[in-house]
Amino acid sequence: MITGASQGLGLALAAHLAGSGWTIVADARDAARLGSAVAALPGGPHAAVPGDVTDSWHRGALAATAADLGGADLLVNNASTLGASPLPRLADLDPSAYLRTFEVNVVAPVALAGLLLPQLRERRGRIVNVTSDASVEPYETWGGYGSSKAALDHASRVLAAEEPNVAVYAVDPGDLRTEMHQAAFPGEDISDRPLPSSVAPRLLSLVLGDTASGRHVA
Ligand SMILES: NC(=O)c1ccc[n+]([C@@H]2O[C@H](COP(=O)([O-])OP(=O)(O)OC[C@H]3O[C@@H](n4cnc5c(N)ncnc54)[C@H](OP(=O)(O)O)[C@@H]3O)[C@@H](O)[C@H]2O)c1
Incomplete structure (x- = not known):
């Protein structure tokens, strides 16, 4: 199961896994874009389940x-979610936008993990929480998003301690040429950033191998 799999890193991960014989359950809010993305995946049948992870x-x-x-x-x-574009300084962060950032980036992933844990425990499965260097580096204007990813990192560590039969990773994929990255740097040329398809195989070999639970950089 991959959330946010209609484009960017999520789609690249889905394509790589589907090409290796996995069956994908994918979500995103835009049903049409998700449906086209999932229909184009190799193998299958795969499942496109449109919706918002906070629901x-x-x-x-x-x-x-x-x-x-x-x-x-x-x-x-x-x-x-990044929260807002351009990214605001902490002093200018709208509290309701900040709450929404935590809801999407921390509360929903933890809740979804909780729902899937019975299935994952039984199958000695894995959870990958996609984090960011902004969770550890104090970049100006990245405080809202970065603190949500820091919370996700810590929730991943606690979940790993609580669930001995499930590997739990927080993985920083590095800068990627995606819509979210462009929104973080509006108007800037981001063509020097790698495409998600170049990172997906490395990220997956990290989390599908014998790597210990923890925070990793892809
Ligand atoms: N790009 C980078 O440089 C970079 C660096 C470090 C970490 N990351 C992390 O990598 C991950 C993927 O980012 P990306 O750059 O690939 O983003 P992206 O290209 O903007 O794609 C985001 C995906 O998530 C979906 N999505 C967003 N909000 C959602 C919600 N509330 N419920 C369900 N689906 C939702 C989007 O589809 P809809 O809009 O249709 O919902 C889309 O499929 C994120 O966790 C990001 O924080 C990215």
Whole structure:
């Protein structure tokens, strides 16, 4: 299961896994874009489940879809929000936008993991929470997003301690040429950043091998 799999890193991970024989359960809010992306994946049949990760009914539908397909082996919590573009300084952060950032980037991934844990425990599965260098580096204007990713890092560590039968990773994929990255640097040329498809194989070999639970940089 990969959240935010209609474009960017999530789609690159889905394409790489689907090409290796995995069955994908994918979500994103824009149903048309998600449907086209999933229809173009190799192998299958795969499941496109449109919705917002902050919607508890939608999370239930994701977990039920995975169960119907035989159970989840891997959850990639990839869907995320920057909050606002351009990124504001902490003093200018709108509290409701900050709450929404935590809801999307921390509360929803932890809740989705909780729903899938019965399936993952049984299958000695893995959880990948996609984090960022902004969770550890104090970049100016990155405080809202960065503190949400820092919370996700810590939740990943606690989950790893609580769940001995499930590997739990927080993985920083590095800078990538995506819509989110462009929104973080509006008007700037980001063509020197690598495409997500160049990072996906390395990220997946890291989390599908014998790597210990913890925070890793892809
Ligand atoms: N790009 C970078 O340089 C970079 C660097 C470090 C970490 N990351 C992390 O990498 C991950 C992927 O980022 P990306 O750059 O690939 O982003 P992206 O290209 O903007 O794609 C984001 C994906 O998430 C979906 N999404 C966003 N909000 C959602 C929600 N509330 N519910 C369900 N789906 C949602 C989007 O589809 P809809 O809009 O249709 O929902 C889309 O499929 C994120 O966790 C990000 O924080 C990225």
